[in-house]
Amino acid sequence: MIIGRISRISGPVVNARGMEGIKIRDLVRVGELGLVGEVIEVKGDQVSIQVYEETDGLRVGEPVKSDGKPFLAELGPGLLGMIYDGIQRPLEVIRDQTGNFIARGASGDPLNRERRWHFVPTVKVGTPVAHGDVIGWVQETPAIQHKILVPEGVSGKITKIKEGEYTVDEPVAELDTGQKLYMKQLWPIRRPRPIVQKVAARVPLITGQRIFDVFFPVVKGGSAIVPGPFGSGKTVTQQALAKWSDADIVVYIGCGERGNEMTEVLTEFPHLEDPRTGQPLMNRTVLIANTSNMPVAARETSIYTGITIAEYYRDMGYDVALMADSTSRWAEALREISGRLE
Structure with a gap:
């Protein structure tokens, strides 16, 4: 210490x-x-x-x-459907602790420590595994299977693995090295998750909006920006993309947005219906809320938190739509912090 x-x-x-x-x-x-x-x-x-x-x-x-x-992000089953602040504090949990305003020093576990998940192994005893291999899955939501991955720097042969009910803090498997494998992983948000190969972008993202698909096509693995003045419909556009695009997972970051705009997102998203399944869209969505009245340092961090969560689901093989609203206010936070350094 x-x-x-x-x-x-x-x-x-x-x-x-x-x-x-x-x-x-x-x-x-x-x-x-x-x-x-x-x-x-x-x-x-x-x-x-x-x-x-x-x-x-x-x-x-x-x-x-x-x-x-x-700063380590907690990654594991239970992320989908959650609403976090910029440093991955669960806002609904903290509201139950401190009321409608976040008390300074308040904290909460990003992943539910008490919920038990039904783990189904996909490998057998004796199977050699290494970083990134899938050892099993849990049904995180009705539409999404959460694949349990071997963490970075870990390899060996499976000596113990069993189907059953586990919390994120209980080991689901063990290797011949003595290393225990859990459903939960910790990852530093400033470090990109490793890749084996960067694949050329060839598959289009079907946005569900004909004007975008025809005049402003976006590829999966690519990026796009929605510029515009206040009240021009940028947030509405992002909500339409979240609902109708053919991405599997949606990570929405409200970075420095005005409180009323973020309130609109937080109240509407849980009631949007997923056209694929008929279930709530929140079943495949993670919301990160960091409004303009929250500290600017957490605003700067919220982008990295969202990217880390998005990369985690990407590693499972899912298509993830990451939306940051807005990057201009993220830049404001960077300028304010740098201006206060001696």
Whole structure:
């Protein structure tokens, strides 16, 4: 454990001393309340930290603690249908704890620790496995099978695996190396998930909107931008793409959006019907809400959180539509944070 003391506070940027051995992008807990932050600059034992929560009331001399690990996203069954903030705190869980406003220092498990999933193995004892191999699946929603993958840096032969009911914290398999495999994985959000080969984009994304498919075609694996002034229909366009495109999974990031716009998304998405299955569209959607009145540091991080979740489902073989609304406000957050650095 690395422990230092606050030496300077400038909005969302906090400076601390006595943090020998800490690294860029390490996660820290700031002050008596344990506000979540991330190291963005290191000068000897002095560090600059972007704090993901409001820093009102912090005092010079309060402790700053870190276990030397980066910000890790939790990946596993239970992501679909969830609404998170920019640092993957489950907003519905926190609302039950603190009410309609997020209390500083509030936290919650991104994945439900109590729910039991029916795990069905797809490999047998003695099967050699390595990073990225599928060892089984659980039915995450009526439309989506969640494939359980071997994490990075792990390989060996299966010595124990059994169908049954498990929580995300219980091992579902064991290797000859003694390594236990779980349904849950942790992944640093700043690191892209590894790929074997970058495949040339050839398959079109069928958006379900004829004007887009004819005049503004998009390929799967590609990217597009929807420019326009306030009130021109950008958010409505994204909702139409989420509902009618032929993507399997939708990850929607409200990055710095006005509160009323994000409220509209949060209230309408759960009631949209999936034209494929007739089930709620939320059964294959993850929402990340970080409105303009939330701290700018968390706004900057929300994009990386969403990309990490999208890449995780991509690794299972699903087509994922990632939508960030809006990247201009993401750029505003980057400018504000950089402007407060000495």
